[in-house]
Amino acid sequence: MLVFAAFAYSEIRDYLLGRELLVASADDIPSDPTLLAYANGLGKAAFAANCVSCHGGDMKGNQAKGVPNLTDNIWLYDYGRVSDIERTVLYGIRAGLGKSHNVTDMPAIGRQKALNPDEIRDVIAYTLSLSKHREDPAAVQRGSKIFQDKGVCYDCHSRDATGIPDYGAPNLTDTDWLYGGDEKTVYKSVYDGRHGLCPAWIGKLSFPTIRSLAVYIHSMSRESAESPNNRSASGEAAGKSG
Amino acid sequence: MVDTTLEKTAARPDVWDRMSRVNPRRSLILFAVGALLGLGVAGFGLFTAAGTKVSGVPAEDVAMINGRHILRSDFVTQAQIETALPFDQTSKEQRLKVLNEMIDEELLVQRGLEVDLAASDPDVRMAEVNGVQLQVDADVLASQPSDQQLLAYYNAHKDKYAGEGIMALRDLVIRSDDNAPDEALAKAKQAAEAFRKGGESDNIAATYDLKDSGKIERGDLFDFAVRIKLSPELYAAAQKLSAHQASDPIKEGTDIHVLLMEKHEAPPARSFAEARDAALQDYKKDEQTRVENANLRYLKGKADIQLAPEFRQ
Numbered sequence: 001m002l003v004f005a006a007f008a009y010s011e012i013r014d015y016l017l018g019r020e021l022l023v024a025s026a027d028d029i030p031s032d033p034t035l036l037a038y039a040n041g042l043g044k045a046a047f048a049a050n051c052v053s054c055h056g057g058d059m060k061g062n063q064a065k066g067v068p069n070l071t072d073n074i075w076l077y078d079y080g081r082v083s084d085i086e087r088t089v090l091y092g093i094r095a096g097l098g099k100s101h102n103v104t105d106m107p108a109i110g111r112q113k114a115l116n117p118d119e120i121r122d123v124i125a126y127t128l129s130l131s132k133h134r135e136d137p138a139a140v141q142r143g144s145k146i147f148q149d150k151g152v153c154y155d156c157h158s159r160d161a162t163g164i165p166d167y168g169a170p171n172l173t174d175t176d177w178l179y180g181g182d183e184k185t186v187y188k189s190v191y192d193g194r195h196g197l198c199p200a201w202i203g204k205l206s207f208p209t210i211r212s213l214a215v216y217i218h219s220m221s222r223e224s225a226e227s228p229n230n231r232s233a234s235g236e237a238a239g240k241s242g
Numbered sequence: 243m244v245d246t247t248l249e250k251t252a253a254r255p256d257v258w259d260r261m262s263r264v265n266p267r268r269s270l271i272l273f274a275v276g277a278l279l280g281l282g283v284a285g286f287g288l289f290t291a292a293g294t295k296v297s298g299v300p301a302e303d304v305a306m307i308n309g310r311h312i313l314r315s316d317f318v319t320q321a322q323i324e325t326a327l328p329f330d331q332t333s334k335e336q337r338l339k340v341l342n343e344m345i346d347e348e349l350l351v352q353r354g355l356e357v358d359l360a361a362s363d364p365d366v367r368m369a370e371v372n373g374v375q376l377q378v379d380a381d382v383l384a385s386q387p388s389d390q391q392l393l394a395y396y397n398a399h400k401d402k403y404a405g406e407g408i409m410a411l412r413d414l415v416i417r418s419d420d421n422a423p424d425e426a427l428a429k430a431k432q433a434a435e436a437f438r439k440g441g442e443s444d445n446i447a448a449t450y451d452l453k454d455s456g457k458i459e460r461g462d463l464f465d466f467a468v469r470i471k472l473s474p475e476l477y478a479a480a481q482k483l484s485a486h487q488a489s490d491p492i493k494e495g496t497d498i499h500v501l502l503m504e505k506h507e508a509p510p511a512r513s514f515a516e517a518r519d520a521a522l523q524d525y526k527k528d529e530q531t532r533v534e535n536a537n538l539r540y541l542k543g544k545a546d547i548q549l550a551p552e553f554r555q
Binding site (some may be wrong): 018019020021022023025026027030083086087090094095096097098099100108110111192195196197207208211228229 | 300301302313314315316318319322329330331373376377378379380381383384385386450519522523
């Protein structure tokens, strides 16, 4: 009788917490200790069951396969808020759904003959120079022109090469590289293109599980510096100090 | 003594007893009343139908429209896109506006399904087809074959990745005369024999009244250029010729052609490294075709497809 009562209590509590988890605003959950603890427990188990095969048990990803590190503050899409991560878990990246992140991918610039191999090497020299690599100045200058003109690289990576989170186009001025930052790997990225995929979990996992995954990943990582949460926090701090 | 209890009981009418007796008239009246009531209820439901009602909105949804979900996550994303603000900074009015727009959109989508818009609107049909194909192709588009897979594909299709061969070809013609059709053919045959024995081609052509057709320039040409300029039959005949060989006469319309191959270099094979790009594109295209065909086979397998008699196989 006591065992049954305990079981019933646990089930009812799970149901109520699950419901509360979904009704709450996703980005407010980290500030609610009860919901945070519940979601992290569920999310950790769900991550181990569904995500480890690509993202690794330590969540650090796999550069050889272009699987991102989920423990840092670098996000290809949006800013790493719980709502942002939830959207990616729900609909995936290039997963074939209309709501997937699928605005663009890295085109095969070389195979499509948009740039010849020498031009690719020049634009790589320019790109690597942005993250303080020492490159041939003449190549950097040629590459800069190609980046802003013929290569149309700015269209996704923006004029200052800091990337566009709406497109999933990465920041090329930092030292974080999805596939590797050595010249050979970057050349392959530009020549052959890149088309990473994250599956969509809607319909495969329950909604409480999907939200819990997003909360768990958020707990293990940090939002990007451009996140509206960080900007408003720094704005408040500036206001207070001013 | 008279038993008065029994007498009183016998005298008083038994209501239940009366009711339990079969009364056809009463039965018919009750039957008619029941039928009318039932028709009334059905009619009321039919003409005031308000769609399926569910009690309560699931926690993951912000609204349910005829049983279909509008997810909270989608609502938050839409609100952020429309207002260009983080969701927690949007006002109640802004949120309600976005929600109402999403409800309107859902209603129109459902109406489109109700009136089977895809059956009559080619744009809707195309959008649905493209959407389904995208789902089917998603894995293929995102994946890259390993080097071993690509090499195996290249080896299986090596002839596709050869370079272009070179031909130096003369397309010589003699017009067939309706009055003496066999004479032109005979001359063409004699010219072909003479070419095969060797000798100056211009002299032989002049001897047998053959002239250049004008379709091919003299000198080296890539195979693809010759293919464009000649008819398929002539090109097929040219491909079989080695250097210094001549074809048999080939009749096309009123012209009889004799092809003389002066030089023929076979297409050079391209190495895997050289052909890798083209092989990768073809590999992915073939994979896409494979999964799309597999999807169609699956759909046909579980569909009830009936054909008019003249189209049955």
